[in-house]
Amino acid sequence: MREQRRKLILGMSLGVLSGRPHAAAQGKPRLRVLAWPGYAEPEVIKSFEQSSGASVELTLIDSDLDLWQKMNAKRGADFDVFAVNTAELTRYVEQGLVANIEAGLIPNLAQQLPRFRRSAAIPGVGVGAQTLGVPFAFAEMGLIYDRRQMQRPPDSVTALWDPHLRGRVIAYDGGTHNFSLAAQVLRLPTPFKLAESDWAPAVDRLIALRRNVAGFYTRPEESVALFKRRQAVLMFANFGRQQLLLLKSAGVDADYVIPSEGALAWLDCWVVSSAAQQNTKLAHAWINHLLEQPASHLLTSRQGLGNTTQASADYRADDKLLWLQAVESEERRNLLWGRIISGDRASKVLAT
Structure with missing residues (x-):
């Protein structure tokens, strides 16, 4: 299963439960939207319905796997536009589920913003000229530090391996x-x-990380508890x-x-389903509407996520963000990581 990246959603659009659509009004054009909670807030849907004369049928997903299964x-016949x-995105394209x-x-x-208009610089959002x-929406994976214990901010991912911070x-x-x-x-x-040839040195680096770390987490709330309990610095x-x-x-x-090396970052895009057919123009109108200021503002103020139209003091134009791409083998990475976290030596980790 693909490594899930979870969002801390502060509100639920229309009170819809994951996987259950908001019923569309009868007698109107219907746009079927598939998205994460918080991407289509009630007031955003209402304003789109008023301006387009269409009704929106919203279905929420709670994981990348859920999205894949529904599409x-x-x-993809059940949806006109979705967020991925x-x-x-590449595997949806390979399956013929995406329209230009x-x-x-x-x-x-x-x-x-300029960084998001340069689609050629964002792997996965296009094929050739298409x-x-x-x-x-986006969020990056940076470094958090305790200012009371570390007066000088860390400037490199190598700080995670700093022997002075062991434990x-x-x-x-x-x-x-972690392999990234x-x-x-x-x-x-x-x-x-x-x-x-990269696997052996990467495994050595991650064994060193395991030895330097006081604890590993899988959930945001767990990371806070660990940070406080271990009196962590970084x-x-x-x-x-x-x-x-x-x-x-x-x-x-x-x-x-x-x-300074750049932060791993996920970037969600609105995509038109190849099954949209008669709703292609309506799907594009939806995307256009979601790029307006009210929707962008709500995405950031209510969900704590970066949006692509409004500048923020949190981000500088020269910040290096490494947009996530499909890796060579998630299965191999996670198999080896399981051995590393169990305390195995490098020779055993790499054993076939």
């Missing part, structure tokens, strides 16, 4: 992202595609700034940095 159940991250984006139908593309996804570092329990961190430390060309924030908010709420004088 594959009937070859760039690391997953017609940029002329989305004038608000011009409102996006655009397949419109960036909408005072908290890290994420997941093979996919090891690739960054090893200065490999990309953190997402390890060559055969943490790899797999869930990004949402963890920073949780730590501050728990009384920790925490701050956040994006390391």
Whole structure:
């Protein structure tokens, strides 16, 4: 199963339960939307319905696997537009579930920040000259530190391996992202595609990380408890700034940095289903509507996520964000990580 990246959703659109659609009004054009909670807030849906004369049928998903299963159940026939991250988009394209984006139908593309208008620089959002996804929401995985114990902010992911911080570092329990961190430390060309010769040094780096870390977490709330209980100084924030908010709420004088090597980051895009057929223009109108200021503002203020149209003091134009891509083998990464976390030596970890 693919490594799940969870969002801390602060509100639920229309009170809809995951997987159950909001009923559309009869006698109107119907747009069928598949998305994460918080991406289509009630007031956003209402304003779209008023401006378009259509009704919105919203179905919520709670994981990448849930999204994949729903889109594959009937070859996407149940949905006109959906939200998916760039690391997953490729396999939807390969299955013929995605239609091309017609940029002329989305004038608000011009409102996006420069980094998101350069689609050629974002792996997975296009094939050749064709655009397949419109960036909408993002979050990066930076470093969180306790300002009372670390007066100087860390500037590199290598700080997680700092021997002076041994026993005072908290890290994420997941093979996919941890091998990407090891690739960054090893200065490999990309953190997402390890060559055969890269596996042994990457395993050595992760064994060293295991020895330096006080505890590993899988949930945001667990990371806060670990950070406080271990009196930690530094943490790899797999869930990004949402963890920073949780730590501050728990009384920790925490701050956040994006390391100089760049931060792993997920980017969700709106995509038109190849099954949209008669609703293609309506699907594009929906994407255009979601790029307007009210929807972007709510995404950030209510959900704590980055949006693609509004500048934020949290991000500098020169911050390096490494948009997640499909890795060479999630299965191998997670198998080896399971051996590493169990305390195996490198020779045993790599044994076939």
